[in-house]
Amino acid sequence: MDMMEKLEILTASAKYDVACTSSGSDRKNQAGGLGNAVSMGICHSFAADGRCISLLKVLMTNGCIYDCAYCVNRKSNQTRRAALSPEELADLTMQFYRRNYIEGLFLSSGIMRSPDYTTEQMIAALELLRNTYHFRGYIHVKAIPGADDVLLSRLGLLADRMSVNIELPSQQSLGLLAPDKSKNSILKPMSLIKEKINENRSDLVKYNHAPRFAPAGQSTQMIVGATPDTDFRILTLTEGLYRKYGLKRVFFSAYTPVVEHSLLPALDTKPPLLREHRLYQADWLLRFYGFQAGELLDEAAPNFNPLLDPKCSWAVNHREQFPVEINRAAYEQLLRVPGIGVRSAQRIVKARRAGALDFTALKKLGVVLKRAQFFITCKGRMLEGLKVSEHTLLRSLMSGQELAAIEPPQYEQLTLFSDSDLAALPAAGAAAHKGGDWP
C-alpha cells in the first residue's frame, strides 16, 4: 500500500476526534531543534466542514481488537486497514511541519494486540520525533485505556497534551455500546495523568529542568447524540470533569452514524450539529463566564433550547437581575448580559475609567447592541425608542445570524418558525431519558 493510501485511510478514521487545538504550551526553539509551541494555538487551515486544522491528526493503525459499536474502526466493521510505522509517522510530521502545514501531531490509534503494545508503538514514534529529530512542536497523544501506568507516564513526558476519551456520557451507554471498556478503565488513566501533572508541577518548582509532563494538560471528548443522554447530564458531567480531573478542555462530537446498530441512531440521521454547538456555548459559559451547569439546565428542563443560546435562555428566565447599569455593573454582571462577551466586558470596564459611557460610545467600543439593549442602561437610561414587547425581545435574541455560519440548513428552518412557536419560548426542549452515574 503506498503512503497516500495509508494516510487517507488513517486520516479518515481519525477525523471523528474533534480536538485539533494546539494551545496550552509555550516552548521556544533551541539550538539543533526544529519548532516551538505557541500557547494561544494556531490554525493552519480549515477543512471543508469549517473545522480548524492545526495538527496532523492520524491513527497509527485503524486496526482494533475491540468492538465499540459507534466506532468505524471496530473489529467487526468491514473496512480497509492500514498502519504507519514509527519512522513513517515521524518523517511525515517533520516534513509537514517544515512546510508550515501543521503545528504538530495528534496521535491516536486503534488497539493492536494489546493496550500496552499499542502504547509502546506510540512511544517509539514520539521518541523518534523528540529525541532523534529534536522536534519541538506540539504533540497531542491519546492515552490508551488499559495500558500500564509506567508506559502512560513515559508517553506523557513526550507529549504536550494527553487525552482519554470519555466517549459516552453515561455508564449505561458505555456498557451497551463499548463492551470492552468500563468507566474505570477510562477514569483510571485520567486520574493518573492528573496526578502526574500535579507531581510535575511541584518538581518544576524544585528543579528547573525537570522534564515536563503534558504541559498543555489533558482533555477529553464525548459523543453527543448516539445515546439518549440529556444535555443536563452531559453538562453536569463536563463540569464534574473540569473540577475533579482539572481538564483543560472537554470536546463534544456530534455523532455521525457510521454503522447500522439497533442501539444507535439510523444511518441516515444527521449529526446533531446545533446541539453540539449549544453544548460548546454552555461549556464556554462554565469556563469563562462564571456560570454553573445547574444555572443553565435542570431536571425539569434538561435540554437546551434550539432557538435561544444558553446565555439568552438564562437571561430571559432571570429578568429580575436586569437591567444592569453599564457604568457601574461589576465585570461579572456585565458578562451575564446577552450580547456582551469577555472582550466587550473588558473594553467597557477599561473605557468607563476614561469617562461615563452612553449607547453611542458602546457602539464604538464594538459592543453589539442587538441583544444587549434589552438588558442594560447607560447613565440610568434605556436605549431611546426601544420597544420592549415580549415579541421583539425574543425575535432579537434568536440566534439566526450566528447559526447561519455554523449550520446553514438549520438557519433556513429557523426563519420559518411562526409566532406561535415564539410564544412557546423559552420553555426548553423536551425531556429525554435519564443517564447513568458518571463521576
Added chain:
Amino acid sequence: MFKPAALAYTYDGSFEGLLCCVFESYQWKETPLAIHSDGEEQGLLLESKWIATDSSRAGRVLKSLPLRICPEAEELVRLGFWSCTPDKELLLLNFLYLGFTHGRKVMNMLADDTVNTLHKAVQQLRREAHLYLGFVRFSVYGPVMAAVIEPKGFVLPVIQDHFCDRFYGESFMIYDKTHRMALIHQPGQQAIIPLEEWIPPEPDAAEEEYRRLWKGFYNAIGIRERRNDRLRSSLMPKRYWKHLTEMKGSTTAVSGGKPTGSSKMLEEGAPRLGDGEVFNSQ
C-alpha cells in the same frame, strides 16, 4: 490639533519620514489636510510640501512617545503604520495630537473616533498576522525554504520573531508580494529587505510528493456530513487560498452568498456565543 493648513505633506513613505511629518506639524503649528507617501496617487488640488526624512528629528519624536504618552503608545503607532487603513498617516498624526495632550490616558479613550479607528486598524493587522502564522506555506528547495504571501497589511515584522524562532536552524524566505518585501533568515541572521520580484522555482519530486500528501490529508480530514463551505470561507477567506497548497487547483465551488459569520479566527471548539465575538483560544 492645529489650524488646518491648505496643503498636503509628502514624505518618503518610511516610518521615520512620518515622524518627521509630525515634527513639521508641531514646528509650524499647522495641520495638513492630507499626508501622502511618495509615489502614491495624490490629490492634484492641494499644494504639497515635501518633508525630508531626518533621523535626528524622527528620533526626537520617537523618544517623546514613551516619555510623554506611554511605552505601549510607541508599539501602537508602529503597528498602526503597518496597517492598511486608508489615510493612516493623518490618523496617526491625530492620535499623536491626542496623546501629547492627554498622555497615557489616550490609550483608554476607546470611544474617541481617532483612538478607536487606530485600535481597529491595529487589531485588523494583528488578526491578519495571526492568520499568517498558520497560512504561510513553505516549499522546500534543497537546503532552503521559501513562501509567498499577499497580505493587506505589512505583517512581516509582526510574524518575524515567530518564524525565526520556529525555524531557527533553517534558511528561509517569506516573500510579501503586496509590499514587495522579503523576510530573509539564515541561522544567526535575519532581515526584512525590499525585493521587487520573486518567482518560485519549479518544485522537485520530493516537494511535489509532500504537497500531494498534504492535499490528500486535507481532503480526508473533512467530515462530509458536516460540510459547510460558508463557515470555511468565513474562517479562511478566499483571498488567502491562492497561496495555500491544499486549496490550489481546488475546484470546490463555494455555495453562493456572502459569508455572514465573522471572519475572526476560530480555534476548534470555540463557539460563537452571539456575543458579537469569537474567542481565539483559551
